[in-house]
Amino acid sequence: MSKYNILLFGFRNPNQKILVEKINYIFKKEKLIHIKKELDPEILSYSIGAIIDHDNYLDGFSSNILLSKLISNDNLPKVIITSNTRFDELQISGTNIEICFHPIVPSEIKNRLEISLKRTKKTSDLNNRIDFDNLIINLDKYEVWLDGNKLNLTFKEYELLKYLASNPGRVFSREILLKSIWSDDYFGGTRTVDVHIRRIRSKIDDLKNQFIETQWNVGYKFRNKN
Template sequence: MMSLVKQIDASGLSCRAGSDIVELEDVAHTTSLDVVLLDMSAVGIGAQAVIEQISQLSLPTMLVVDSGFLAQYDPAINPDDFILAPLNATELMARVGQIVFRRNGRNTDQVVRVGELTIDLQSYEVSMAGRRISLTYKEFQLLTLLASNPGRVYTREALLNQVWGYDYLGGTRTVDVHIRRLRSKVEDPDHLFVETIWNVGYRFRDVGGEG
């Protein structure tokens, strides 16, 4: 589950997995959390009480329910949403985004703008000069991570870990392939964003006042 939390964080949202209320309260007071991921198998019949305590921290909860226990699921638990395990990363991201949108509406902090490039972190939409660009989920994650940190150099290993997760078994060549596809979709001779740092990795151009 931790690799999924890292993917959510990489998308621009802040997520924590756990049920320790004291720990969550400490984190909530020091970090701007967007959602709590709660594994029902870890809290069992105490899920409702835990969710009520999390709600008192003004935090939404995504409850992870094992499909084998679905018949026993009690609607009175009343999380903001729930998802069946084993988890599908794409579905989880979409559901988390919907929770945050319902709570906060369209927050301008969830839109990244670099020149004429716009990345909406809640609707997962990307546009260039008003023209919508269709990206795969991994391409969107890569673009969001790089564009949110202009000028920062990421090694291929760092990108692989943050976007694909630490348990991904593929090699760094995957990063190169996705970067190449991403460039072909968002760049043209007048709009060059992703720079290759030879023998290291990639960075997003810091365009300063252009955004």
């Protein structure tokens, strides 16, 4: 973990001061921020996780709304500390939540937050890429991989491939592809679409797969999965 915020919600019991100090010590590289009423978007953007003490938060309308926002935030790894008697009160959804039960061990909190962090990152990666047989298009990194090897595509080649792969089975005319990828400012003809398709095919097609199919007299489509 690096120097980012970790949000603390709850921990209002004075007897928990020692526990908070232990959590602060074990997360020595991170800055702990107590949140009470509102969730600052800027603080949230620099936060790698949240530790929620479900048994010791200020019950009330605003606090319940804030608790609900924290729990439902799929992009925020979190550890919820609760007791066996109150566990059923939690309305939990998502895969980036870890549960700790009282009595609390700070090292367990850290381990569980790291597990949630890894799971959240993995989920984010999977949600931002296109997988098709042995071809992977990473939408966050603008990368294309084939059989584990990174391909060298130009920006227009990448954009054209992504556009087709995002709509498998749908046929696009050369005119639509030209307008969508090159915009109305481009004064060349549809021949440039054919040239880029040919270049893309030379990089992604192999004996096992032919990803882009030609619809004669119309245009191109990215084939459906078998």
